[in-house]
Amino acid sequence: MATPLVVSEVSKSFTMHLRDGIRLPVVADVSFSVASGECVVLGGPSGIGKSSLLKMIYGNYAVDTGQILVKHEDRIVDLASADPRTILDVRRATLGYVSQFLRTVPRVAALDVVAEPLLARGENAASARKRAADLLAKLNLPRELWQLPPATFSGGEQQRVNIARGFITDHAILLLDEPTASLDAINRRVVIGMIEEKKERGVALLGIFHDEEVRDAVGDRILDVSKFSPRKAAA
Amino acid sequence: MSELATYNFAYLDEQTKRMIRRAILKAIAIPGYQVPFASREMPMPYGWGTGGVQITAAIIGPKDVLKVIDQGADDTTNAVSIRAFFQKVANVAVTTHTADATIIQTRHRIPEAKLKENQVLVYQVPIPEPLRFLEPRETETRKMHALEEYGLMHVKLYEDIARNGRIATTYAYPVKVAGRYVMDPSPTPKFDNPKMHLSDALQLFGAGREKRIYAVPPYTEVVSLDFEDHPFEVQRFDKPCALCGAEEVYLDEVILDDKGGRMFVCSDTDHCEDRRAHGHVGAMLATEAAE
């Protein structure tokens, strides 16, 4: 399908009960779509809700109103109202997410962290680890780190593990939150290459890139999130 | 001289006998199942066969012939006392000859002579519950019997093999009765287990302190528990009885002197005497005769 992701009239606010119930609006009336093979960049100043928007699309944050429509297997799923099993299934097969920071689990080796999404899809351990190894090599992660749990890695090393994990499958939609933030120039270019490969394969990408070089290289269009910001609207 | 109080026949009052007989009937109806009964105070302490004595007292009649053995012998303290007790309170005929007895009360052995249809074997039982040492809760063991959950029994045998390389239990070896209840045959040597299987005689078990009666009716299947790769085996002795030369019987070790001299003789004294009366001679007697 040409438009695997459609966001329609999504609004969200946080209610801080611990602060006497202050309501913090995040976004209002967000509508856009991402086409196959397209990379849409979320733009706007810091704190405007770009990360939150990605998390809503991933199902990590709830939405107050609206729909997040994803083409999943042979049907369309609204993630905003889907039950947990469905959301997990969509994440397993269709929707990938490279978060800003890697959440490390004790004792699991970097190679296995990267291979996990393939194992979740039923692939056998040996071939999953081979793919993981290829990706980590491509991202120039030193070989001696592969069998170590990433908790003690540097920010850039952790981010590369995160990216490998996000890119290892053939998910139709990929959400990227500052994927190159802690990377040096060489690895930035590797990631640009990886994003371009995904685009060629028809993956729909939605990302936050503060790095201009990356943004210019991969972004097809910029979606300014500030136009959905209720705070600005109040002004 | 004042008149001594006389005892009711076989010491117990008739109501008590009825209660015990009901328990016995129930036990026979459910082979291997432990029936609780209201064990009475007997003129011997717990641990001296009060359960067996109560069963015998409940079933014995004036025409019965009673044999009492203790570890196979008719002449040890326990056997002598109980025999004397029944002579006094029931005035019944007593015998040491297995074939002549109608009721045989035993502590920890089964006679070598094959028992017949009109005979009853009454066992003295200390701890009736085969699972007791693994599962101390009575509430749990009752449930296990009720629901036929006997995995734990095999755990015990497994532990034996793990620790000793083979099933090391040599007495009170657990058996499955009529394919349903797991039973403790009392501390008889496992050598005797096969004798319980499809016996012509009625087997009754009494535990006085624990207040349980159980039974194996005649012609009932009694199978010793084991593993496929560690099947049940009886003990074997190297030499026959030193007195009568009997093989395939259970032998007791008798210390002769303080220089380590010992001999192995039939545990069943009646069986040994019988064989000798028929002319069989064991190695020991043969040597003595030669001297």
Place this chain on the structure above:
Amino acid sequence: MSTTPLLKVKDISKFYGGRTGCRDVSFELWPGEVLAIVGESGSGKTTLLNCISTRLLPTTGSVEYHMRDGVYRDLFRMNEAERRFLMRTDWGFVHQNPADGLRMTVSAGANVGERLMAVGNRHYGNIRETAIDWLGRVEIDADRVDDQPRAFSGGMRQRLQIARNLVTGPRLVFMDEPTGGLDVSVQARLLDLVRGLVHDLGLSAIIVTHDLAVARLLSHRMMVMKDGQVIEQGLTDRVLDDPREPYTQLLVSSILQV
């Protein structure tokens, strides 16, 4: 994705006279799904777990389980023999204190092999081999197979308890604070193990914990309980990252950062 839930819990309530143990709890659990029940002391989570696992009789409500033959059975209408058999074969229950879930005076091998013997295995060699295999899977050395759990550390005992429960290939495992009382490094090892086993064996699990990090690591879905009621539930990462209820927000914000 499977279309039939493994467990259907409807309106479970447990009252102790005027006191509420838990109230009006309903949910479904699917094969391969891990549900965390989270709450503080006195929230009713353990009461709920005990009701669902039939260790406690609820005051009202029903629990239906999808048996291996495809039929749904109301667990409280089963007779005790059937329930006990279910608990020994298709279910597991991991206690907070491993001594409650083990036979402390019997060897590790026998502890693991007991369930096999209970369902009729009569080959010593096979039982022992299976036991050793499982000890390996929970990272206990094979040479400890004949040692008693009395000689094991807390973490080892807990891993042994897990092996004992999983040997018959259950489809549903209940866990009550499985990492409670264990040292941090030991916890990490245990959680890693549980995570792996749940994934490899396709287990469903219901885990009661007061530790949100355990919930995040192990569970797909989460229920937050307070005063006997479920006040919030949903996808685990959603509940933890975007808590809506005041109590949930309080819980999440109370975690100390290392």
